[in-house]
Amino acid sequence: MPASQPRSRARDRNNVLNRAEFLSLNQPLKGTQESRSSGRKQSGQAGAAGAQNSNPKERRQSQQLPEEDCMQLNPSFKGIAFNSLLAIDICMSKRLGVCANRASSWGGARSMINLLGITGHGIPWIAGTLICLVKSSTLAGQEVLMNLLLALLLDIMIVAGLQKLAKRKGPYDVNPGLLDYLTMDTYAFPAGHASRAAMLSKFFLNHLVLAIPLRILLVIWALCVGFSRVMIGRHHITDVLSGFVFGYLQFRLVELIWMSSNTCQMLISIW
Numbered sequence: 001m002p003a004s005q006p007r008s009r010a011r012d013r014n015n016v017l018n019r020a021e022f023l024s025l026n027q028p029l030k031g032t033q034e035s036r037s038s039g040r041k042q043s044g045q046a047g048a049a050g051a052q053n054s055n056p057k058e059r060r061q062s063q064q065l066p067e068e069d070c071m072q073l074n075p076s077f078k079g080i081a082f083n084s085l086l087a088i089d090i091c092m093s094k095r096l097g098v099c100a101n102r103a104s105s106w107g108g109a110r111s112m113i114n115l116l117g118i119t120g121h122g123i124p125w126i127a128g129t130l131i132c133l134v135k136s137s138t139l140a141g142q143e144v145l146m147n148l149l150l151a152l153l154l155d156i157m158i159v160a161g162l163q164k165l166a167k168r169k170g171p172y173d174v175n176p177g178l179l180d181y182l183t184m185d186t187y188a189f190p191a192g193h194a195s196r197a198a199m200l201s202k203f204f205l206n207h208l209v210l211a212i213p214l215r216i217l218l219v220i221w222a223l224c225v226g227f228s229r230v231m232i233g234r235h236h237i238t239d240v241l242s243g244f245v246f247g248y249l250q251f252r253l254v255e256l257i258w259m260s261s262n263t264c265q266m267l268i269s270i271w
Helices: 004-014 020-026 030-053 056-073 077-096 107-118 122-135 139-166 178-182 192-207 212-231 237-256 261-270
Strands: none
Touching: 077 212, 077 237, 107 212, 122 139, 122 178, 122 192, 139 192, 139 237, 139 261, 192 212, 192 237, 212 237
16 A cells, blocks of 8 residues: 555656646636536526426427427338339439420430320220221121220220329320320329220230231330330339239220120110
8 A cells, every 4th residue: 555655646746637737627617517507507497487388288299299200200111112112213204204305315206206105095096996896797896896995995984083093293294185185194193005005905915816926016016105105204104014004904804894796786786
C-alpha cells in the first residue's frame, strides 16, 4: 500500500489534464447544467399541463397514431413486392412504348403498328363473321361461325366489364380511337386486343384444319397484336399478359357452352 500511493501521485502529476490551466475542461459548466435542468423542468411542467388540458378523445388518438405510423413505415412484404413489380412494369412499358407519339424513336412506324392493332379489333371481326355467316350454306360452317360470334360478343362484354372495374390508365396519355369507344375499350387493364387475339388463335387452332406454317403464323400474329398495344403506349406489359390469359379463359368458357347445330339453326331462323 505505501508503495502504490507514491505511484498514483506520480501519475496524477504527469497527467496534463490535472494542471491548473486545464482543470476547467474536466468540470461541466454550471450554467449549462442549470439551463438543462430548467429546460427539463419546464418541458415536464408543460407536458403535465398539456396532459391535464387534453381530452380523453385526444389521448386515445395520440395512443393510436404511433401504431398507424408504424403500419405506414413498415409495410408488409406482399405490399413491397407488389409495388416493386408495379414499378418495374410501368418502367418497362414506358421504354417499350417506342411508337407512343410521333416524336418517339419509332414514331414513323406508328401508322403500321396501328394497322396491326386493327386486325385484332372486335368490330372488324364481328362484321366479318356476320358476312361469312350469311354466305355460309353448310350446317358445320354455320355452327362454327355462330359460336365464333358468341365468343366475340363475350370477349367484348367481359373485357369492358373488367376495365370498368379496374380503371387502370395506360403508360402514356394516348386517346382511344373511334373503334375503341364502340367496344368500350377505353382503359388499359386488361388489353382487349390481346384477349381477342389469344381467343381467336386458340379457336381457329381447335376448330379449323390448318397446316403447320399457318398455325405458327397464327400464334405469331396473336403475339404481335398483343405487344403492338404496348408499343403505341396504350397498355402495360401486364395488361397484355393478362389479356392473353383472359382470352384463353374465354375460349374455355365458349367450349363449355358450345351451341349445337340445332340451336344455331334455331337462332339463324329467328334472325
